Amino acid sequence: MSKLFEETRSLKAPVWGVIPRAAWPLVVAIAIGALIYFGVSPLVGGFVSKVMLIVGINIVLAVSLNIVNGYTGQFSMGHAGFMAVGGYVAAGIVYYGSIKLWGSADPAGGILSIVQEGPKSGPLLGKGDFLFVISCLIGGLVAAGAGYVVGLPSLRLRGDYLAIVTLGFGEIVRVILQGSHDQIQPWKAADAAAMPVYELAWKLGGPKGFNLVPTYTTLFWVYFWAVLTCIAAYRLKSSSSGRAFLSIREDEVAAQAMGVDLTKYKVRAFVFSSFFAGVAGGLYALDIGAISAGDLNFIKSFDIIIMVVLGGLGSISGAVLAAVILSILPEALRDFQSYRLIVYALLLIVIMIVRPQGLFGVREVWDLKIFKRRGGGLGGSAGGAP
Amino acid sequence: MVGVDDMLSVENLSVSYGAIKALHGISLRVERGEIVTLIGSNGAGKTTTLRTISGLVRAAAGSISFEGVPIGKLPPHQIVRMGIAQAPEGRGVFANMSVDENLSLGAYARHDKEQIDKDRQRALELFPRLRERLAQSAGTLSGGEQQMLAIARALLARPKLMLLDEPSLGLAPQVVATIFKIIREINAGGTTILLVEQNAHMALNVAHRAYVLEVGKIAMEGPAAELAKSDEVRRAYLGHG
Ligand SMILES: Nc1ncnc2c1ncn2[C@@H]1O[C@H](COP(=O)(O)OP(=O)(O)OP(=O)(O)O)[C@@H](O)[C@H]1O
Ligand SMILES: [Mg+2]
Numbered sequence: 001m002s003k004l005f006e007e008t009r010s011l012k013a014p015v016w017g018v019i020p021r022a023a024w025p026l027v028v029a030i031a032i033g034a035l036i037y038f039g040v041s042p043l044v045g046g047f048v049s050k051v052m053l054i055v056g057i058n059i060v061l062a063v064s065l066n067i068v069n070g071y072t073g074q075f076s077m078g079h080a081g082f083m084a085v086g087g088y089v090a091a092g093i094v095y096y097g098s099i100k101l102w103g104s105a106d107p108a109g110g111i112l113s114i115v116q117e118g119p120k121s122g123p124l125l126g127k128g129d130f131l132f133v134i135s136c137l138i139g140g141l142v143a144a145g146a147g148y149v150v151g152l153p154s155l156r157l158r159g160d161y162l163a164i165v166t167l168g169f170g171e172i173v174r175v176i177l178q179g180s181h182d183q184i185q186p187w188k189a190a191d192a193a194a195m196p197v198y199e200l201a202w203k204l205g206g207p208k209g210f211n212l213v214p215t216y217t218t219l220f221w222v223y224f225w226a227v228l229t230c231i232a233a234y235r236l237k238s239s240s241s242g243r244a245f246l247s248i249r250e251d252e253v254a255a256q257a258m259g260v261d262l263t264k265y266k267v268r269a270f271v272f273s274s275f276f277a278g279v280a281g282g283l284y285a286l287d288i289g290a291i292s293a294g295d296l297n298f299i300k301s302f303d304i305i306i307m308v309v310l311g312g313l314g315s316i317s318g319a320v321l322a323a324v325i326l327s328i329l330p331e332a333l334r335d336f337q338s339y340r341l342i343v344y345a346l347l348l349i350v351i352m353i354v355r356p357q358g359l360f361g362v363r364e365v366w367d368l369k370i371f372k373r374r375g376g377g378l379g380g381s382a383g384g385a386p
Numbered sequence: 387m388v389g390v391d392d393m394l395s396v397e398n399l400s401v402s403y404g405a406i407k408a409l410h411g412i413s414l415r416v417e418r419g420e421i422v423t424l425i426g427s428n429g430a431g432k433t434t435t436l437r438t439i440s441g442l443v444r445a446a447a448g449s450i451s452f453e454g455v456p457i458g459k460l461p462p463h464q465i466v467r468m469g470i471a472q473a474p475e476g477r478g479v480f481a482n483m484s485v486d487e488n489l490s491l492g493a494y495a496r497h498d499k500e501q502i503d504k505d506r507q508r509a510l511e512l513f514p515r516l517r518e519r520l521a522q523s524a525g526t527l528s529g530g531e532q533q534m535l536a537i538a539r540a541l542l543a544r545p546k547l548m549l550l551d552e553p554s555l556g557l558a559p560q561v562v563a564t565i566f567k568i569i570r571e572i573n574a575g576g577t578t579i580l581l582v583e584q585n586a587h588m589a590l591n592v593a594h595r596a597y598v599l600e601v602g603k604i605a606m607e608g609p610a611a612e613l614a615k616s617d618e619v620r621r622a623y624l625g626h627g
Contacts, residue, residue, distance in 0.1 A: 240494070247480055247491050253442060254478035259466035259495030259543065362482075 029227035037112070037220035049219060051331050053287060056222035057280050058323040060229045062307035063316055064276030067233055069305065070314035070362070071242065072269045073249030074154050075163040079277050080300035081170030084293050085146050086139035086278020087285040088177055088204055093135035094286060095213045096184075096200045098128065099193055105186045107214040115215050132216040136225070136282035143278025144271045146173075151270030155263055158252075170298055177293035180204035186212055209292030210285070217287035225283060229276045233316050236272065245269060246314065246362065310351055312358030317365040322358075393418045393547055393578050394439070394470075399448035401434050408434040410602040411448060416547065416580050421573050423581045423589040423610065425623055426599035432582040433475050435599070436549045439580075440472045441465040452547070466495050471545035473536040475552055475582075481525030485516055488524050488535055492542030502542065508575075509538040512568050530561040537568070547578045554585045566592050586623035590614040598623070 019027060041049045061079060068076045098105045107113070108128030111120045150169050154162050183205035184192040192200060204210050236242055244265045247255040256262055285291035307326050311318030333343055351358070360368075394416040401409040408431045416422045424432050437443040439450055441462035450458045457465055471492075480488050489509065493502045510517040513534040519527060524535055533553055540548055550569065554562040566588050573579050583589035590596055590610045598606040598619060606613060613619050 243487070243491060243494065246483070247494075250480040250482055251478055254474060254480060255491075256442060256462040257440060257466070257472045257474055257478065258491045258539075259463045260491075261461070261463040263461070 025228055025231040028231065029224045032227045033220040033222075033224035036223045037218060041219050051328060053217070053219055053222050054331075055324050055327040056219065056226045057283050057287070058304070058307065058327045059226040059320050060222075060276055060280040060283070061304045062311065062319040062323040063226075063229045063233050064273045064280070065304050066308045066311070066314065066316065066319045067236065067245075067273040068269045069308050070312075070319070071237065071245035071249065072266060073313070074266065074269065075159060076150075076166040076270070076273070077163045077298060077301050077305065078150060078166035078168075078170040078173075079273075079304045080296040080298065081166075081173040082143040082147060082274035082277035083281035083284065083300070084170075084173050084177060084291070084296040085274075085281065086136075086143040087281030087291045087296070088139075088210060088293070089142045089278070090132075090135040090139035090282030091210050091213045091285040091291050092201065092204060093138060094128075094131055094216070095210070096192060096197075097131050097135065098214055099186075099189045100197075101131070102127070103193060104189055105212060105214055107216065109214075109216050112220045113216040113218050115218060128214065128216060132221075132286060135286075136221075136279050139282040140275040140278040143281065144275035147270040147272075147274025147277075148267060150274070151267035154266050154270065167298055167301075170296075170301055174293045174297055177204060178207045180206050182206060183208070183210055205292075207294070209290055209294070211290040213285060213289045213291070215286055215289040217283045222283055222287075225276075225279055229279075230316055230320065232272065232276070237314075237316065241265065241268070249314070306348065308358075310348065310358055312360035312362065314362035315358065315360035315364055318358055318360035318363075321360075321365075392416070393420075393453060394580065395451050396435075396439065397449045399435070399438060399450065400446045401431070401438050401443060402446050408602055409438070409445075412599070412602070412604050413448075414597050414604065414607070416578060418578055419573075419576070420595060421569070421579045421581060421593045423583055423593035423596045424599055425583055425586045425589055425596060426605075427584070427622075429601070430599040431602045432599055433551055436472060436475075436551050436580070436582055439465075440470055440549060463495070466543060469544075469546035470549065471540040471543035471547075472549040473533075473540040473551065473553065475555070477529075477532045477536040479524040479527070479532050479535050479539070482523055484521050484523055485527070485535055486520040488539050489516075489542055492539035493544075495543060501544070505542055505544055509541045512541075512571060513538050530557045530565075533557060533561075533565065537565070537572075541572065541577075545577060547580065548572065550579060550581045552582055552584060554583065554588060562588060586619065587614075590619075590624075 036052070061083065065076065065079045068074050095105050098108065102108065108126050109132065110123045110126035110129055112124055113129055113132060114120045150166060153165050157165055181203045183203055244255070244260045247258060247260055248262065248265055252262060307322040308319055310326065311322030333339065392415045396412065396414045398411040398413055399409055400407070400411050412435065424435060426432050434443060438445050441457070441460055445458055449456060452468055452470060455468070457468065480491065489506055493505070496502055515531055516534055516538055519531065524532065527535060537550065537553060553565050553569070557565065562585065569579060569581065570592055581589055581593060590613060593610040596608065596610040596613045597604050598613065606616070606619065
């Protein structure tokens with residue numbers, strides 16, 4: 001292990017070598033997030049930026065769902081449920097946290113999370129940003145906990161049965177959240193500030209949804225997380241876990257016979273996958289400034305499944321590309337509102353007939369032949385049928 | 387009963403699938419360095435026996451111990467790590483993965499990279515056909531090649547005990563002969579083998595000892611050469627009138 005580490009390090013330029021392996025994803029994520037937020041966004045304008053933000057959140061969702069549905073071949077239909085869990089946790093922490101910490105639910109972010117267009121001034125990070133980042137992390141962790149619980153039955157259930165259980169999970173989450181108590185409105189901030197945390201934790205707005213949450217989600221944060229999700233998914237796929245995942249998907253019994261611990265990997269897939277779904281939920285809620293469990297029903301789960309299927313079960317770049325296409329398409333077809341669903345459905349039908357394995361199958365863009373010829377490609381990733 | 391050299395010993399093993407009782411208290415043992423074969427007709431419970439030993443199926447009663455350690459309650463992935471590898475019935479290769487990736491998965495539970503490379507070389511020497519097809523996806527191999535891959539993959543686990551489930555199934559006679567020759571070579575290299583077969587003729591020829599399984603019970607046992615001569619075995623399994 002340490003030997004391998006040395007080798008990879010020595011390949012890089014000395015300056016890069018200083019950065020430890022674990023910090024790399026953060027560096028890349030910050031760089032890409034900043035590039036898109038400061039570089040691309042002002043050039044393309046408000047509408048395109050908004051679409052890019054939706055694209056980014058969908059990338060996080062599709063790439064993370066791919067870990068369960070693509071890598072291990074389990075069929076989860078509960079991704080929106082994990083998103084809801086993370087979204088509510090994050091929104092709750094930011095809203096009540098702001099009130100508790102500084103008495104009001106107004107945004108308190110720095111330049112990185114100022115949502116309005118135009119020139120921005122002030123510090124890069126405000127006090128609210130820390131709360132925001134922590135809230136997304138905790139949202140992800142709580143969702144991961146839920147993923148652990150939902151992952152356990154996946155040991156005994158397969159195919160349709162697991163799909164039904166995860167579908168049921170999503171609906172249970174929705175019903176429970178819709179049964180939460182009324183939100184304490186911003187103008188009663190003083191009441192909320194006086195209340196103990198455990199009471200606030202259940203005042204999530206019930207059927208009306210959780211609203212007026214200060215917004216922090218910008219293209220920077222969305223692409224920061226999108227990059228982290230992709231890197232995590234890639235590392236998972238190219239590690240020995242990746243081989244274990246793909247072998248489970250191929251043949252559970254044979255995988256066990258090779259010494260793959262089925263319990264560990266099936267549950268691990270759910271935990272990783274739901275963590276990022278939870279984060280995506282947080283980004284989503286803190287973009288809109290509101291979250292409603294009713295919107296995150298099985299239809300939302302289904303939208304994400306379609307992205308994964310279109311991109312290719314197991315392919316990260318496929319999921320990214322599908323998330324881009326399927327997020328932009330509805331926006332582009334807005335003027336033809338009535339034809340939108342038809343085009344969307346036709347596209348899927350054609351794909352399913354022409355390429356049932358999805359655009360890329362289990363492979364990545366850089367595994368394709370056109371890139372291979374130049375001797376490039378990261379290679380080494382688990383292959384699929386030609 | 388239990389000999390000092392027993393590598394594997396199975397005592398009074400009973401297995402049920404729901405209401406169907408597949409094994410009714412069978413006992414068998416495999417000594418270090420042996421090839422032991424388990425023969426019997428369709429549905430006798432041979433596959434069930436192997437799957438129970440490797441932990442894929444849970445026994446209703448009885449015990450299994452490997453090198454003196456009870457393994458009946460261990461999960462399959464730990465049993466593999468103790469040194470039991472299986473080439474499953476119907477080969478069970480990962481069809482959408484390449485031959486190379488299948489071999490890598492065979493060594494999944496190991497971390498001694500240098501020895502793995504050596505074992506891979508050795509497996510490819512035993513099965514030169516696989517070497518020519520390393521990049522080919524396993525699902526497109528011929529039946530015989532898939533069987534070779536299943537055995538080669540089990541070899542890469544560097545097992546002390548190798549469980550082979552009908553390696554001759556559906557193969558042309560020449561290929562069967564090759565496979566059995568290789569089984570002998572693997573055994574000569576120090577690997578103990580428990581071989582399940584319907585091809586009783588070949589199995590009794592290659593094995594040291596044999597058990598005959600009939601509807602979930604051991605009907606006969608003894609040195610392979612003796613069983614091959616017994617009238618009952620000749621009539622029922624060797625096709626002599
Ligand atoms: N998963 C299962 N569910 C229910 N019954 C099973 C299952 N697997 C095996 N059986 C039954 O258990 C009995 C023994 O089956 P097993 O596969 O062990 O036989 P076998 O000796 O390997 O036969 P063959 O030579 O045909 O492979 C059979 O009657 C079979 O129908
Ligand atoms: Mg069988």
